[in-house]
Amino acid sequence: MHMKLLSRVTADVKHTPSAHSTLDVLWVLYDRVLRITPKTVDAPDRDRLLLSKGHGPAAYYAVLAAKGFIPEEWLDDMGGWDSPLGHHPDRTLIPGVEIGTGSLGHGLGLAVGTALGLRAQGFLDTRTFVLLGDAELDEGSNHEAIAYAAAIRLPITAIVIDNRSATHGWPGGIPVRFPNWEVSVVNGRDHDEIERALRVVSDRPHLVVASV
C-alpha cells in the first residue's frame, strides 16, 4: 500500500536514498506505535513524532496519506504552487505534521521543549519521538540537545536513520555521540525489530539507530 503511494509521490524517477531510508521506520511508527489518528491530530495528549530530517519527505507524505491524515490526491503534485506538500514539510499546511523542517538540526531541540511542555501539563503517558538522519548529526545544535536530554534524564526517543551519508562519517559509531542515552541498534528494514525498539519506555532518553 504505502510503497504504491511512495511511487506516486516520487513518480518513480526520484527514488532518492533519503526518500526511501525513512519509509519502514515511519510505517512502523504510524501503524504500530504512535497514539495518533487523523481525528486526534490536535489532541493535547497525542503522541508526537517530530520529523527533524525534513529532506526527502516522500515517505512521510506517503505514510500520512496511507493512514488517512491527508488525501492521496495531494501526493501527485508535491512542490506545486497549489500543493500543501513542499519538498520540506510545513506544519501549518499539513494535518498531522508536528513541525516544519528543512534546515537540519532543529528537531531535537524542539522535541526536548515538546517533551518538557507535555510533562509540565501532566501528560505523563504521552511520548515524544524525533527522527533524524546520520548526516544531520553534523549540525552542532543536535549536540546541545543530546547532552541536555541526558543530563535531565528526559525520556524522549530519538531515531537516527543511518544510511552512512555523513560526509566525514561517525568514527566509532553513532551511539557514542549520545552519552548516557539508552541505545538500541536495529535493522531499519525489519518491522518487528523496529517496533520492539520503539516500544521501549525508559527513565532516560533512548536512541534508536535504524541502519538501512
Next chain:
Amino acid sequence: MRETFIDTTTAILDEDPRTALVVADISAASFTAARRRHPDRVFNVGIREQLMAGMGGGLALTGMRPYLHSYAPFLIDRAYEQIKLDLGHQETGAVLVSIGASYDAAAEGYTHQSPGDVALLDTLDGWTVHVPGHRDEVAALLWAAARHDDRVYVRLSTQENGHAYPDAAGLRVLRRGGPLVVAVGPMLDPVLEATAGMDVTVAYTNTPRPLDTDGLRALVEGAVVVVEPYLAGTSAYLVGQALNGLPHRALHLGVGRAEIRRYGDWRDHAREHGLDPAGLRRSISGFLLEI
C-alpha cells in the same frame, strides 16, 4: 531592570501555570528559588543558546508560554535561525528578554554587545519589541506578554531615564514645539538634555515595534529626528513608510556599525557614538539649521 525582570518573572511563574522559563546559565542563580518551586517549568540548559530557543519553540507547541533569557548577543544574534524557524516558521511565540543591550557590557568588548538585535528581528514577521527606558516600565510589559502567544522581545539595559512612563507604547509627547524628535527607551533623558532650549517636540516610546506610525504621521511637520539605542537607522524604513506622501526630512541617530575597540563603560560608548547629550545636540541642531 534586570532585578525587576527576575522578580516579575518569578511572580509570573508563581501565578500562571502556563508560563515557563528557560535560561542558559546567565542569571540562572537568580532563579534558584523559582526553579525549586517549579522544577517542571524552570530550566537552565547550560551554555546552549540554540537549544534554549528550540526548547522555547517546543514548549510553545504544547501550549506553554516560554520566557527565554540571556545576553542580547547570545539570545538573538547567536540563535537567529532558531528564532526564525523554531518560533516564527512554526507559528509559535515566546517572550525573549535580553540584558546587555548595545554596549552595557562595554568592558567585556564587542562579543558581549548587540547593537543589531532589533534590526535582526526586523527581518522577521510579527515581533513586538519593547525597549523600556526605566525599570518601572518593565513589570507591566512582562505581565502583558504572559496573556497571549505572540512573539515578544524585551530589551533591558543598565542605561535608564530618571522617570518612568509606563503608558508609552505609542508615541507619548513630553514637550511640544517645532520639529519632532522621537526618543526610544533609554535615549529619552539624553534627548531631553540635548534639546533643552530648542524649539522641538519630544516624543517617547518604549515599544518601537509595532511603531506608532499613526502617531508619527500626526506629529511630523516637515522634519523628524529618531534617536534609537541600537543600530542607527533601524527604524528608517518604517518612518519612511509612515510618512509616505508627506514632504519631510529625516535624521536617524543610533549606534554606528563600526566596532569601537575600546572598553570603559556605556557612557564612553554613548559619547563615541554621538549618543550623549552633547553629541545629540550637535547632530540635532546641525540638522535643524539646514531647514
